[in-house]
Amino acid sequence: MSNNVSYNEEYIKLINKALTEYIPKTELYDSRLVESVEYSLLNGGKRIRPLLTLEFCKACNGDINLALPFACAVEMIHTSSLIHDDLPCMDDDDMRRGKPSNHIEFGQATAVLAGDTLLNYAYEIMLDSKAAKETKTQNRAIKCAYELAKSSGVYGMMGGQAIDLYYEDKKATEDIVLKMYEKKTGAIIRAACKMGCMISSDDENKVMAADEYAKAIGLSFQIVDDILDLTSDNETLGKPVKSDISKNKMTYVSINGIDRSRKKVRELTEKALKALDVFDGDTKFLKELALYLENRKN
Numbered sequence: 001m002s003n004n005v006s007y008n009e010e011y012i013k014l015i016n017k018a019l020t021e022y023i024p025k026t027e028l029y030d031s032r033l034v035e036s037v038e039y040s041l042l043n044g045g046k047r048i049r050p051l052l053t054l055e056f057c058k059a060c061n062g063d064i065n066l067a068l069p070f071a072c073a074v075e076m077i078h079t080s081s082l083i084h085d086d087l088p089c090m091d092d093d094d095m096r097r098g099k100p101s102n103h104i105e106f107g108q109a110t111a112v113l114a115g116d117t118l119l120n121y122a123y124e125i126m127l128d129s130k131a132a133k134e135t136k137t138q139n140r141a142i143k144c145a146y147e148l149a150k151s152s153g154v155y156g157m158m159g160g161q162a163i164d165l166y167y168e169d170k171k172a173t174e175d176i177v178l179k180m181y182e183k184k185t186g187a188i189i190r191a192a193c194k195m196g197c198m199i200s201s202d203d204e205n206k207v208m209a210a211d212e213y214a215k216a217i218g219l220s221f222q223i224v225d226d227i228l229d230l231t232s233d234n235e236t237l238g239k240p241v242k243s244d245i246s247k248n249k250m251t252y253v254s255i256n257g258i259d260r261s262r263k264k265v266r267e268l269t270e271k272a273l274k275a276l277d278v279f280d281g282d283t284k285f286l287k288e289l290a291l292y293l294e295n296r297k298n
């Protein structure tokens with residue numbers, strides 16, 4: 001991340017260590033499935049979603065170790081969606097995180113399986129977590145798993161991807177584009193933030209505030225993604241630029257132009273910062289993250 005954000009090395013290390021330990025250890029006669037899961041999961045993503053879970057846990061003065069499996073689960077679902085999104089039948093991208101996409105490295109059949117494996121594995125680790133096993137926190141763990149299931153399924157990310165595919169060759173209105181963003185990208189960011197509060201506290205006001213923050217940064221994140229696709233270069237972005245134009249995609253930026261889009265991102269960032277007022281724990285990183293997402297270069 002940029003120099004402007006106090007990149008939380010401690011949490012990034014915790015997340016990467018936990019993800020590495022979660023890499024399945026199984027004898028499958030052919031090791032490609034596990035290798036392809038490892039290739040995509042440990043391939044240097046920014047880890048924004050799991051960081052959000054841990055940081056909202058911290059903002060609620062919760063136990064980071066209880067939140068960690070839920071943070072890893074959201075990263076697994078995110079990675080699973082990236083693997084599937086890059087497939088030729090979806091967005092057809094050969095590069096991801098600056099390296100060949102999973103299906104370029106391992107072939108389409110293994111990439112489909114790796115995506116499915118990570119999607120399933122996310123629920124395995126949440127339901128096998130310490131929080132899910134202890135009577136005191138069991139209810140919170142179930143609520144978190146449901147939140148992530150709902151946000152990544154038909155009412156969230158997968159539904160959003162379906163809207164995106166449907167409008168690929170049609171003219172979408174601004175409302176449709178916003179609905180698509182809300183589901184495709186926004187929903188699991190909201191779940192990531194809410195889970196951090198839900199595993200640590202029963203205070204609904206905090207969950208609602210986390211949701212407000214997440215809605216604002218989720219949309220800002222997506223609009224900035226569209227701006228970068230138009231204005232960045234392949235090397236800086238780590239994937240091919242101008243992909244929206246080449247695929248004739250309607251985006252917030254193609255409808256509103258770059259200046260209005262940047263203004264919208266500014267407003268959303270302010271809204272996100274305001275939502276953090278209710279927390280008595282440390283929200284320094286969450287503030288800096290909202291600002292970083294506004295100004296990021298990749």
Ligand code: GRG
Pocket residue numbers: 044045046047048077080081082084085090097115116119152157158161184185222225298
């Ligand atoms: C099988 C789970 C599953 C899903 C199938 C393909 C699909 C449905 C949904 C696509 C969802 C998708 C890829 C949304 C785009 C989200 C987005 C802007 C990703 C980039 O996120 P970053 O910048 O990436 O956080 P890193 O690489 O840093 O993790």
